[in-house]
Amino acid sequence: MTEADQIGESALTSLRRILRVVDTHSRELARTASLTASRLVVLKILANGPTTAGTIAERAGISQTTVTLLLNKLEAMALVRRQRSEDDRRRVWVELTPQGRAAIDKAPDLLQDVFLQRFRKLPSWEQHGIAASLSRITYLLDADALDAAPLLDVGPIDRAAT
Amino acid sequence: MTEADQIGESALTSLRRILRVVDTHSRELARTASLTASRLVVLKILANGPTTAGTIAERAGISQTTVTLLLNKLEAMALVRRQRSEDDRRRVWVELTPQGRAAIDKAPDLLQDVFLQRFRKLPSWEQHGIAASLSRITYLLDADALDAAPLLDVGPIDRAAT
DNA sequence: TAATAATGCTTTGTAAAGCAAAGTAAATAT
DNA sequence: ATATTTACTTTGCTTTACAAAGCATTATTA
Incomplete structure (x- = not known):
């Protein structure tokens, strides 16, 4: 094994550890904030303003099927509201409810915050x-x-x- | 927003992108190699020699329940063999079968390989x-x-x- | 020695993420 | 008018993952 490989391995080890922490964190988030990571992702996309299911799927990099399911849950939690478009009745606009906006504030991505806080120093x-x-x-x-x-x-x- | 915050944001963006690629890759792996990431992790732990379910759970950082489930699948795929310990009949030794060993070779962590290959250069x-x-x-x-x-x-x- | 506690693993029940394929409804093209 | 495309939803399936309860087995202790 060359030296480069050793360094590479240690880089990979760090990378794995990072992945692991992120993973653990998102499970933690789910437990404490009753908002899973992927639902939070959807909410955050909606924080930029109302949009359609398809756009959410594209931006989040998941299938439309999954977006629909996530939206079902979020709608049931009253964090999100659906509304058929007037001009094109195939489309469905999705927007945050006030509760949805509050949920984002209440359950910020802590990992990210911690990272930025320390990074800044x-x-x-x-x-x-x-x-x-x-x-x-x-x-x-x-x-x-x-x-x-x-x-x-x-x-x-x-x-x-x- | 300070400059530090801007740099921090761009670091986070990269980080998210990395996470995303890893995620996508592992799903891809599951589809093509019929070996999911977590199963591969278990196999790789076993590559260091036979061990018990509890140890696997500890090393992989997942619950024993999950390990049992993964082992069930792997055993059904004949990649792994269970055997009750002689001295302490509560324990169960797990080891790779020849097929299991072959599976590891056939389905290496390609993402890792790609990384290392490029890193080396x-x-x-x-x-x-x-x-x-x-x-x-x-x-x-x-x-x-x-x-x-x-x-x-x-x-x-x-x-x-x- | 017999009852009790601890250990190691499995089962069962639950919940989430995610996809493919099929289905529905509406708009657009032929 | 009919066919195609588009946008979304439904259905059915798989995987991951955990907690709680269960089952043997071993260790402890009264």
Whole structure:
């Protein structure tokens, strides 16, 4: 094993740990705030103003089916309101209710807040370093490359080599 | 919004994107390799040698109940074999079958592989930078540290500096 | 030794996320 | 007028995950 591999492994270990913390956190969120992570995602998308189910699906990166189900729950919780569009009666506008807005405030993404709070206290050079590394990693894991390629095929990797 | 907050936001965006890719990938893995991420995790733990269900739960950070369920599936797929312990008949040893071992080889964590392959090609300074940033982030998100931690403890960084 | 407690795992019941496929209704194109 | 497309919902299924209860088995203690 080369040195690069060792560093890579330790990077991966960190990455796994990060994933794990995020995961744990979202379960915690579900337990305490009775708002699961994906429902919160939907609410936050709606915080930018009313929109349609399809748009939510697209922005959240999940299927329309799932969005419908999430909306059903959120509507049952009275956090969200549906309304058929007047001009195009196929479409359904979704908007936050006042309670929905309150729910977002009451159940903020704490993990994110903690992150930002601490991040803010780091020296500037380190902030830049972290941001740069993260954006580099998104490249290392590039979604497009993965989507395009058959997963069990090794081909596409070279394309992004260099 | 301060500059630090802007950088922090962009870091968070990257982080979200990373999480998203990992998520997508694991669903993809499930579809193509008929081995879901969590099952693969269990198999990989078993790759270090036979162990008990409780230990697997601990190492994977999931409940024993869940481990039992996963083992049921894996056993049904003949990737894993259970055997009551002789000395303590409450315990159940779990080990990989040859098929199980083959499954691990056939369905490697490709995301990880892609990451490592690309990572290896980065200049050394960048490798170190990324590894350091990641380890720093685990601190920024650390669940434990949430209660106690001295926020400006610089300790871990120096180690990976240079 | 017999009753009690602790341990290790499984079962059962519950809830969420998520998708594909089929279905419905409305708008658009032919 | 008919066919196609679009937008959303319903249905049925799978997986993950946990808590609570249950079942053996071992250890402890009276």
